Amino acid sequence: MPKTEASAPGRICMQLTRAHGTASGSKGSHYKGIPLSLALSDTGGNTHMPDVKVKNPWHRPVVIVLVAFIAVGIITMVSISVVQHKPLPQKYKYGIVLDAGSSHTSVFIYQWPAEKENNTGMVQQLHTCNVKGKGISSYSANPNGAGTSLQECMDEAKQKIPAHRHSETPVYLGATAGMRLLKMEDDPASEKVLVSVERSLKTYPFSYQGARILSGQEEGAFGWITVNYLNENLRKPTGTLGALDLGGASTQITFVPQQEIESYDNSIDFRLYGNDYQLYTHSFLCYGKDQVLKLSMGEKLRSTPDKTHHIELKDPCFHPGYNLSKTVQSVFDTPCMQTVNMQNETFTHVGTGNWVQCQESIRKVFNTSHCPYSSCSFNGVFLPSVDGNFGAFSAFYFVMDFLNLTNDSFDKTKQKLMTYCSTPWKKIVENHPRIKEKYLSEYCFAGTYILTLLEDGYKFTPENWNDIKFIKKIGDSDAGWTLGYMLNLTNMIPAEDPDTPLMPHGGYVTFMLLFSLLIVVLLLMAYMYFRRSTRSGQKDIV
Numbered sequence: 001m002p003k004t005e006a007s008a009p010g011r012i013c014m015q016l017t018r019a020h021g022t023a024s025g026s027k028g029s030h031y032k033g034i035p036l037s038l039a040l041s042d043t044g045g046n047t048h049m050p051d052v053k054v055k056n057p058w059h060r061p062v063v064i065v066l067v068a069f070i071a072v073g074i075i076t077m078v079s080i081s082v083v084q085h086k087p088l089p090q091k092y093k094y095g096i097v098l099d100a101g102s103s104h105t106s107v108f109i110y111q112w113p114a115e116k117e118n119n120t121g122m123v124q125q126l127h128t129c130n131v132k133g134k135g136i137s138s139y140s141a142n143p144n145g146a147g148t149s150l151q152e153c154m155d156e157a158k159q160k161i162p163a164h165r166h167s168e169t170p171v172y173l174g175a176t177a178g179m180r181l182l183k184m185e186d187d188p189a190s191e192k193v194l195v196s197v198e199r200s201l202k203t204y205p206f207s208y209q210g211a212r213i214l215s216g217q218e219e220g221a222f223g224w225i226t227v228n229y230l231n232e233n234l235r236k237p238t239g240t241l242g243a244l245d246l247g248g249a250s251t252q253i254t255f256v257p258q259q260e261i262e263s264y265d266n267s268i269d270f271r272l273y274g275n276d277y278q279l280y281t282h283s284f285l286c287y288g289k290d291q292v293l294k295l296s297m298g299e300k301l302r303s304t305p306d307k308t309h310h311i312e313l314k315d316p317c318f319h320p321g322y323n324l325s326k327t328v329q330s331v332f333d334t335p336c337m338q339t340v341n342m343q344n345e346t347f348t349h350v351g352t353g354n355w356v357q358c359q360e361s362i363r364k365v366f367n368t369s370h371c372p373y374s375s376c377s378f379n380g381v382f383l384p385s386v387d388g389n390f391g392a393f394s395a396f397y398f399v400m401d402f403l404n405l406t407n408d409s410f411d412k413t414k415q416k417l418m419t420y421c422s423t424p425w426k427k428i429v430e431n432h433p434r435i436k437e438k439y440l441s442e443y444c445f446a447g448t449y450i451l452t453l454l455e456d457g458y459k460f461t462p463e464n465w466n467d468i469k470f471i472k473k474i475g476d477s478d479a480g481w482t483l484g485y486m487l488n489l490t491n492m493i494p495a496e497d498p499d500t501p502l503m504p505h506g507g508y509v510t511f512m513l514l515f516s517l518l519i520v521v522l523l524l525m526a527y528m529y530f531r532r533s534t535r536s537g538q539k540d541i542v
């Protein structure tokens with residue numbers, strides 16, 4: 001073992017001999033059989049074994065800290081992953097909208113995840129209940145009955161919505177064309193009906209937000225919002241779906257036109273999720289399925305030459321063999337037309353089942369004699385050309401679905417209607433024993449009216465006929481104005497798109513965790529590198 005030159009008397013000098021030792025010239029790295037050993041020589045040149053223990057590398061603080069960090073990191077990641085993937089009980093919020101239509105009232109219950117308000121396509125229909133009996137406008141002579149009629153469905157709503165959510169659940173009642181007509185006819189009576197429904201709704205534990213009559217424009221616009229919200233069209237600046245709604249007393253057409261809207265009354269502007277929309281909308285009061293039947297029959301009764309004797313009203317829109325006594329009052333009990341003086345209180349409604357004549361008679365209810373704009377639908381109402389796809393719902397769907405006409409071409413639709421209308425009434429009843437006779441008797445008329453309204457009124461052609469999709473529901477929710485109304489009143493469709501975080505919450509947590517671990521590892525590596533270089537620096541100095 002060579003002595004170091006720097007060895008001072010009495011000082012113990014330590015020299016490291018490497019396994020592949022070089023300068024020392026010692027044989028290999030072994031000293032008396034001890035590998036990678038430390039040998040000490042005192043000033044007297046005597047060599048002896050040092051009193052130093054070789055450390056277990058796992059006991060070094062750096063390694064312990066490193067291992068601890070890694071263990072904590074792994075435990076944290078596993079815990080987060082377990083918690084993240086645990087199925088959490090979903091918390092919902094609820095809203096109730098009553099559609100008080102001319103023919104009946106429906107109660108719609110909507111639900112949405114409590115933490116996801118303002119996200120498109122999130123609100124869903126949970127439940128719907130049809131109120132027994134006629135619409136609230138039919139209670140004009142007995143206004144209290146209107147409120148009472150809602151009780152069964154509202155009790156059902158109480159069951160459907162968890163009790164702890166009742167007090168925060170908004171309830172809205174919107175009345176449509178039936179109440180619009182009653183207001184025109186008898187304003188105080190319509191007020192009394194509204195007071196009655198309000199009193200009834202306030203007895204429930206929900207958050208009552210009001211009962212009012214919607215304007216035709218609102219009904220059209222909210223129907224358009226509903227179908228486009230459910231189709232998730234509102235967030236994308238791409239195309240929207242026009243809305244065609246056929247009720248019992250009114251019908252609405254609403255879409256984004258490709259040309260200027262020439263009449264102020266037909267224009268509605270929206271800003272939804274940061275996109276601007278200018279909608280064309282029109283509601284034809286008295287052109288719902290029930291009212292237009294009255295208009296058409298009234299027209300026929302009016303044109304009967306002899307009104308002094310019992311009238312047998314021959315109607316091409318009803319099946320051959322259909323024969324029913326009806327009251328004159330049942331036809332003229334509407335503010336949509338003036339009554340006609342007839343000697344008798346009743347008449348016999350007789351079907352002849354002739355589709356061509358039926359369409360001719362229906363055309364008479366559209367006044368196309370004047371148009372103060374560049375183009376009109378009927379009755380002097382401006383209509384831009386119908387562009388794009390349309391969703392047709394309510395009675396558009398009920399009727400076309402019954403007649404199996406939802407997917408046919410224009411010509412096929414006409415042909416099938418012709419055959420259907422000429423089918424004897426007896427056969428129709430036999431074929432559909434479970435359908436209400438009132439509905440059953442009117443499908444020929446209603447189908448012909450729908451075709452005529454769309455073709456003559458709205459100017460759809462055989463070429464774009466299939467741009468009309470007859471729809472009842474989109475997903476689980478009914479197409480109609482109610483959902484759009486609630487979304488608007490609860491501010492669930494903001495004008496501006498809400499800011500979205502860069503990444504979803506789970507992704508964010510994972511990213512932060514991995515990134516933190518990486519930094520810790522890098523720090524430790526840097527520390528170890530620093531230690532090693534300081535040691536080798538010391539060795540060089542030595």
Ligand SMILES: Nc1ncnc2c1ncn2[C@@H]1O[C@H](COP(=O)(O)OP(=O)(O)OP(=O)(O)O)[C@@H](O)[C@H]1O
Binds near residue numbers: 100288
């Ligand atoms: N299954 C069906 N078959 C045929 N017609 C139906 C069916 N169900 C409902 N109807 C009729 O369709 C029409 C439209 O019904 P809807 O409930 O949409 O109108 P409403 O809300 O009462 O009317 P409005 O919106 O004009 O006030 C009504 O005349 C109704 O009687």
